Amino acid sequence: MMQVLSIQNCATTKENPLSGKLIILTGPSGVGKGTLMRSLLQRHPELYYSVSATTRPPRPGEVNGESYYFVSRSKFEELIAQGEFLESAEFAGNYYGTPREAVLNQVQSGKLVVLEIELAGARQIRTSFPEALSIFILPPSFEELENRIRGRGQDSEEAIARRLQRAKEEIQAADEFDIQIVNDDFEAALQAIEVALFG
Numbered sequence: 001m002m003q004v005l006s007i008q009n010c011a012t013t014k015e016n017p018l019s020g021k022l023i024i025l026t027g028p029s030g031v032g033k034g035t036l037m038r039s040l041l042q043r044h045p046e047l048y049y050s051v052s053a054t055t056r057p058p059r060p061g062e063v064n065g066e067s068y069y070f071v072s073r074s075k076f077e078e079l080i081a082q083g084e085f086l087e088s089a090e091f092a093g094n095y096y097g098t099p100r101e102a103v104l105n106q107v108q109s110g111k112l113v114v115l116e117i118e119l120a121g122a123r124q125i126r127t128s129f130p131e132a133l134s135i136f137i138l139p140p141s142f143e144e145l146e147n148r149i150r151g152r153g154q155d156s157e158e159a160i161a162r163r164l165q166r167a168k169e170e171i172q173a174a175d176e177f178d179i180q181i182v183n184d185d186f187e188a189a190l191q192a193i194e195v196a197l198f199g
């Protein structure tokens with residue numbers, strides 16, 4: 001039976017303001033969230049990165065259970081029906097979702113848990129966990145965003161078009177989030193995230 005923890009378990013404490021807190025890292029596809037996240041984890045291995053489930057096929061080099069849990073559409077729908085996700089959303093033709101139990105267990109044990117997720121999921125988390133700290137990563141320009149998605153060399157033309165269309169909608173929502181950071185100079189953006197998390 002799945003364990004469901006109450007929201008009180010996610011509160012920070014006076015003694016340790018960073019303990020047991022959810023961090024949302026969001027922003028358009030290709031802005032550099034994953035790259036920032038990897039550097040952040042190298043510098044702060046005490047952070048817990050939530051590995052999502054997705055129906056997207058693995059890209060070269062992606063490892064099941066590390067990059068994502070890669071599941072079929074029918075399995076994903078079964079997991080939604082069983083309430084196994086803290087949030088889930090459809091993005092560019094695929095489902096993505098945050099495993100509920102793993103994340104809540106980590107928050108309860110006092111970890112700072114980072115969710116790298118798209119806009120619809122970020123909104124769901126903000127509604128369920130208003131005390132979560134939310135960070136929106138912006139590109140220096142839309143042209144640079146397109147260059148980064150193309151430069152990554154991982155998406156078909158159709159997928160690129162979908163992601164760019166979605167990016168326009170996502171960027172308009174940046175103001176909804178607690179902190180906005182422009183990922184132009186990578187090191188500066190990384191340091192801005194560190195300041196947001198650790199002061």
Ligand SMILES: Nc1ncnc2c1ncn2[C@@H]1O[C@H](COP(=O)(O)OP(=O)(O)OP(=O)(O)O)[C@@H](O)[C@H]1O
Pocket residue numbers: 027028029030031032033034035036148149151152183184185186
């Ligand atoms: N500050 C930066 N300057 C130039 N290139 C960058 C910068 N940050 C990230 N990149 C590059 O942009 C590309 C997209 O980055 P990344 O895959 O991390 O984006 P993402 O936001 O995680 O995308 P998605 O949401 O689709 O997973 C990568 O090739 C990465 O190396």
Ligand SMILES: Nc1nc2c(ncn2[C@@H]2O[C@H](COP(=O)(O)O)[C@@H](O)[C@H]2O)c(=O)[nH]1
Pocket residue numbers: 027028029033052053056087088089091096097098099116117118119120121122
């Ligand atoms: N709502 C959620 N969005 C997620 C989750 N895991 C990743 N994502 C976001 O999806 C897009 C596309 O990712 P990609 O790996 O296919 O490029 C990107 O914005 C991710 O941040 C999740 O669990 N829930």
